[in-house]
Amino acid sequence: xxxxxxxxxxxxxxxxxxxxxxxxxxxxxxxxxxxxxxxxxxxxxxxxxxxxxxxxxxxxxxxxxxxxxxxxxxxxxxxxxxxxxxxxxxxxxxxxxxxxxxxxxxxxxxxxxxxxxxxxxxxxxxxxxxxxxxxxxxxxxxxxxxxxxxxxxxxxxxxx
Amino acid sequence: xxxxxxxxxxxxxxxxxxxxxxxxxxxxxxxxxxxxxxxxxxxxxxxxxxxxxxxxxxxxxxxxxxxxxxxxxxxxxxxxxxxxxxxxxxxxxxxxxxxxxxxxxxxxxxxxxxxxxxxxxxxxxxxxxxxxxxxxxxxxxxxxxxxxxxxxxxxxxxxx
Numbered sequence: 001x002x003x004x005x006x007x008x009x010x011x012x013x014x015x016x017x018x019x020x021x022x023x024x025x026x027x028x029x030x031x032x033x034x035x036x037x038x039x040x041x042x043x044x045x046x047x048x049x050x051x052x053x054x055x056x057x058x059x060x061x062x063x064x065x066x067x068x069x070x071x072x073x074x075x076x077x078x079x080x081x082x083x084x085x086x087x088x089x090x091x092x093x094x095x096x097x098x099x100x101x102x103x104x105x106x107x108x109x110x111x112x113x114x115x116x117x118x119x120x121x122x123x124x125x126x127x128x129x130x131x132x133x134x135x136x137x138x139x140x141x142x143x144x145x146x147x148x149x150x151x152x153x154x155x156x157x158x159x160x
Numbered sequence: 161x162x163x164x165x166x167x168x169x170x171x172x173x174x175x176x177x178x179x180x181x182x183x184x185x186x187x188x189x190x191x192x193x194x195x196x197x198x199x200x201x202x203x204x205x206x207x208x209x210x211x212x213x214x215x216x217x218x219x220x221x222x223x224x225x226x227x228x229x230x231x232x233x234x235x236x237x238x239x240x241x242x243x244x245x246x247x248x249x250x251x252x253x254x255x256x257x258x259x260x261x262x263x264x265x266x267x268x269x270x271x272x273x274x275x276x277x278x279x280x281x282x283x284x285x286x287x288x289x290x291x292x293x294x295x296x297x298x299x300x301x302x303x304x305x306x307x308x309x310x311x312x313x314x315x316x317x318x319x320x
Contacts (some may be wrong), residue, residue, distance in 0.1 A: 070230065092226070
């Protein structure tokens with residue numbers, strides 16, 4: 001089952017982006033095992049690794065680490081959106097908010113809006129693209145928002 | 161070998177924090193295997209998973225995913241700093257910057273400065289604490305900065 005259809009035309013290079021473009025993609029299952037495995041490796045707080053202890057937490061049950069949700073966002077970006085030939089690097093990300101709990105058996109998808117696309121003043125072969133990201137669960141509730149900064153190569157033939 | 165000494169007195173509750181307090185802790189090794197394993201799971205771009213392809217990237221060699229560095233930051237926080245009895249949740253994180261590459265055989269540590277500590281106006285049993293975080297490598301170069309927002313319980317005996 002695909003919650004969200006694949007993108008018809010994947011943006012490959014800086015030239016393919018324009019402010020206001022919206023893309024929807026991804027369908028990542030979140031299992032209890034995966035939540036606990038990620039928690040044990042990186043975020044060992046009781047509500048990420050121990051279902052019984054999690055019941056007594058403010059969450060009332062096991063929830064995914066926000067870093068796990070962030071990593072699943074990245075998995076969706078790489079699987080469905082980022083072009084390996086176009087993307088050069090990311091200097092960082094702004095204003096991550098974990099707005100609702102991610103729980104076992106959720107399925108996550110993504111809405112990505114181009115907030116800005118500006119060519120580099122110093123390096124004409126690249127530009128900076130800002131993605132406003134929303135991660136949604138199967139009920140279309142927003143579980144995470146963030147603004148990601150990416151550096152894209154201009155198209156090889158680009159004279160724009 | 162510990163790059164950074166353990167904290168003498170771990171802050172447990174909201175009451176233990178004050179603006180300007182500085183804490184240093186952590187000593188996380190980063191192996192090539194761990195970089196590739198994280199990359200294969202979540203961030204499959206060539207420069208995180210393929211040492212040969214990485215040589216031809218802007219990084220000139222294998223580098224850790226920024227999300228891997230973020231997850232290692234969280235591991236250091238949970239291992240050395242966050243008190244399970246005091247920390248309630250995190251609504252998010254601001255302004256992550258991956259300022260230098262994290263490479264195989266690096267060792268990461270952390271400098272954490274309290275940027276703000278404010279009691280909740282509506283819920284007197286808790287308060288919001290902002291951590292300004294720097295992640296450093298073994299040469300004391302800053303590889304990542306971020307501001308994390310955490311919600312802490314006030315001390316059980318707190319009348320402050």
